[in-house]
Amino acid sequence: MVKGVGSCFQRLISCCHGKGEDGCCERNEWRHGRNGHLILADEDMTTKPEGSGWRRLNTLEHYGVKDSALMALVPRPHDHHTLNNANCSTKCNNCAGYGTMGSPVSHCGDVEATSMEPNVYHLVKLVDHDSPCRGIERTHKAIPEIFLTRLLSTKGTVQKFVDDFFKTILTPNETLPPAVKWLFDFFDEAARRHGIVDPEVVLSWKSNSLPLRFWVNFIKNPDFILDVYKNPTVDSCLSVIAQTFMDACSTTEHRLGKDSPSNKLLFAKDMPHFKAMVRSFYQSIRNLPPVTDQDMAAHLHHLSLAHLGQLDSKPALQELFHSYVTRYYGQIIEYLEVDPECRSLHLAHKLDNVMCTINGEPTSMC
Structure with a gap:
C-alpha cells in the first residue's frame, strides 16, 4: 500500500526493488481495480519529450496514482531484456539512482541504457556535482517557483544554526583571546591619537581585523579546519551565509528591491538584528577590563610554551x-x-x- 505519494515529487525507481525466485530484478506494478494492472517505469511509451531533447522522468502524478494506491512487485520478463540471471544481477548492481529532487538518475528501468544520458531529469534540470554531466551549464531557472519554495524552506531549516553561530562568535566571554581586546583598544587609541571622530572608521578597522578576515574565511572554507568534504552545492550555501555575515559587518546600508540578489533578500529581515549584534559585540569588548602590554606579553609567552615543538x-x-x-x-x-x-x-x-x-x-x- 502506498500512502502520501500523490505528489509530483515522488519519483519512480523502476529497478532493483527486489529479486524474484530466479534471482532477477522485479519492478513496480500499479493495481487499480480488478483488471487494471499497469507497470510503472521511469520511462515508457507515455513519457513526453520536451524541447531541446530533454525528457522528464515519469512521476506518480504522471500516471495519476493517488494516495493509498495498491502497488506490487512483479518479476521482469526475460524475453523483454534478453538477459540471463547473471547479466540481470550485474545490471541491477550498476544502478545508481539518486533520491534527491533534481539529482541525476540512472536508466535501469524499462528503457535500456549503458550510461546516464545528460538530457534526462526528474523535477528540475539540475546537474549534481557528482554527475557525469556536471560540465553542462545549469539551468536553475527552469521552474522558479520550485526553487523559491525550496530556498525558503532551506532558510527556515538552517535559520537556528545561523543565529546560534552568529551569537556564539559575537558574544565576548572568558574564552575571548586577550589579543582581541588588546587590538581593539589599540584601534580606539589610534583613532583618538589621530583625531578620527567617525565611529564607522574604527568599526571598519575592527571588522577587517577579526570578523571579515577570520570568521568569513572559516565560514566559506570549513575544510581548512575540519575534516569535511565541501561539494559545490554546500559551497554556494556557505557563500550565502558568509555574505550575510559580511553585510552585517558593513557600515553601508544597502537598499534592496525586487531586482536584488535572492541571497540578500533571503536574510533582509534579519539584517538589522545581525548589525546590532556586531555593534554590541564591539561595545562589549570596549567595556572589558584593559589588557596591558605585560599581560599581552605573558599571554604570548604562554602560547609559545603550549605549542613548543609544534612550530x-x-x-x-x-x-x-x-x-x-x-x-x-x-x-x-x-x-x-x-x-x-x-x-x-x-x-x-x-x-x-x-x-x-x-x-x-x-x-x-x-
Missing part, C-alpha cells in the same frame, strides 16, 4: 627578517633613531647587532 620558529624568523627587515632596513633604522621611546631603549643599535649576527659579522664591528 619551527627559526625558519619563520629568518623568513620574516629577510622578507621584511632586510628590505626596509634603512627606513626601520631611521624611524628607530627618531622615535624618543625607541631611542631610550637603543632599539636601533640592537637591530644593528641582530643584522650583524645574521650576516656572520662580529657585533663589535657594528
Whole structure:
C-alpha cells in the first residue's frame, strides 16, 4: 500500500526493488481495480519529450496514482531484456539512482541504457556535482517557483544554526583571546591619537581585523579546519551565509528591491538584528577590563610554551627578517633613531647587532 505519494515529487525507481525466485530484478506494478494492472517505469511509451531533447522522468502524478494506491512487485520478463540471471544481477548492481529532487538518475528501468544520458531529469534540470554531466551549464531557472519554495524552506531549516553561530562568535566571554581586546583598544587609541571622530572608521578597522578576515574565511572554507568534504552545492550555501555575515559587518546600508540578489533578500529581515549584534559585540569588548602590554606579553609567552615543538620558529624568523627587515632596513633604522621611546631603549643599535649576527659579522664591528 502506498500512502502520501500523490505528489509530483515522488519519483519512480523502476529497478532493483527486489529479486524474484530466479534471482532477477522485479519492478513496480500499479493495481487499480480488478483488471487494471499497469507497470510503472521511469520511462515508457507515455513519457513526453520536451524541447531541446530533454525528457522528464515519469512521476506518480504522471500516471495519476493517488494516495493509498495498491502497488506490487512483479518479476521482469526475460524475453523483454534478453538477459540471463547473471547479466540481470550485474545490471541491477550498476544502478545508481539518486533520491534527491533534481539529482541525476540512472536508466535501469524499462528503457535500456549503458550510461546516464545528460538530457534526462526528474523535477528540475539540475546537474549534481557528482554527475557525469556536471560540465553542462545549469539551468536553475527552469521552474522558479520550485526553487523559491525550496530556498525558503532551506532558510527556515538552517535559520537556528545561523543565529546560534552568529551569537556564539559575537558574544565576548572568558574564552575571548586577550589579543582581541588588546587590538581593539589599540584601534580606539589610534583613532583618538589621530583625531578620527567617525565611529564607522574604527568599526571598519575592527571588522577587517577579526570578523571579515577570520570568521568569513572559516565560514566559506570549513575544510581548512575540519575534516569535511565541501561539494559545490554546500559551497554556494556557505557563500550565502558568509555574505550575510559580511553585510552585517558593513557600515553601508544597502537598499534592496525586487531586482536584488535572492541571497540578500533571503536574510533582509534579519539584517538589522545581525548589525546590532556586531555593534554590541564591539561595545562589549570596549567595556572589558584593559589588557596591558605585560599581560599581552605573558599571554604570548604562554602560547609559545603550549605549542613548543609544534612550530619551527627559526625558519619563520629568518623568513620574516629577510622578507621584511632586510628590505626596509634603512627606513626601520631611521624611524628607530627618531622615535624618543625607541631611542631610550637603543632599539636601533640592537637591530644593528641582530643584522650583524645574521650576516656572520662580529657585533663589535657594528
